[in-house]
Amino acid sequence: MKYAIKIHKISTVNALPDYWNSNDFKQLLEKFGFADAESTDIKELQELLFMAIADYETNEAAAIVLDYKLSEHLNQGQIDQLSHEMLLDKISEEYPEIWLHKDLFSINQLLYKAYNGKFLNTEATIVDFEITPIKNADKTITKEIVLKCFAQNLTKSNVVNRLFGNQVLAKEAFEEANDVIWDLQKNDHQYKMITSDYWMGKNEFLSGDFEAAIEFFDEE
Template sequence: MKYTIKIHKIATVNTLPQYWNIDDFKQLLDKFGFADAESTDIKELQELLFMAITDYETNEAAAIVLDYKLSEHLNEGQIDQLSNEMLLDKISEEYPEIWLHKDLFSINQLLYSAFNGKFPNIEATIVDFEITPIKNAEKTITKEIVLKCFAQNLTKSNVANRLFGSQILAEEAFEEANDVIWELHKNENQYSMITSDYWMGKNEFLSDEFEATIELFEEE
């Protein structure tokens, strides 16, 4: 299957739009001992939360936020371990469960901002682009299709190319594509993709316009 891709914009960001909402901040304020916050202004609630968070030790604060967001997926021991490791390492890039990277990124960046840089700073990449199927190529654009196309426009040293070479070449199923690309949004013929800078850094893209020929894995 062949596609043409035109990239309009590549941005490096430190936070994800709309990841945290007013209800999140109110619930977190309650967990940090600041109950009954009446404001409905998200910026004001965030400022209150940052003040409440800094009353705690860094690892204690990390554990509270991790527990709030990921207690359904991580046990107490895992949360305790991560709350300490986050101060030293970019956990949202290194954690073996790729499907947790997006959440870990936003948790890390919340703590990074609250503690004025005591946590590592991590970045994400947002790409605005057009993708056009040629002839009989699949018209429903999935994360797998986007990732396989973009892989051909990234440097050979790119992490996704190195780790998922067999999947990109359709020699294996590529279930990880849904986790490597955090979000894929469509507006008419325009698309916006969000992923970690770890998987696709702004400087790793080779061209603004390119063609890609890809295959999808088929079980025998």
């Protein structure tokens, strides 16, 4: 199958829009011992949360936020370990469970801002683009289709091409595509893809306008 892709904009960001909401901040404030926040303004709530977090040791604060967001997926031992490792490593890029990277990114960046840089800064990439099926190509655009197309427009040294070369070439199933791409949003013919800068850095894209022929793994 073949697709034509036109990239309109590539942005590097250090926070995901709309990941945290007012209710998240109110619940976190309660967990940090500040249960009387009456404001409904998300910026005010965030500032209150940052002040509340500052009263805690970095690993203690990390454990509280990790527990709030990921207690259904991680046990207490894993949370405690991550709360210490986050100060030393970019966990949202290195953690083996790729499907947790998006959450770990937003948790890390919240703590990074709350502690004015004590945690390591990480970034995400947002790509606004059009994708047009050519001839009989599937018109239902999935994360796998997008990632396979974009992989052909990334440098050979790019992490996706190095780690998932067989999957990109359809020699193996590409289940990881759904986790490498954090979000894929459609608005008419326009798409927005969000992923980690670790997977796709702005300077790794080769062209703003290209065609890509892709295949899918066929289990015999």
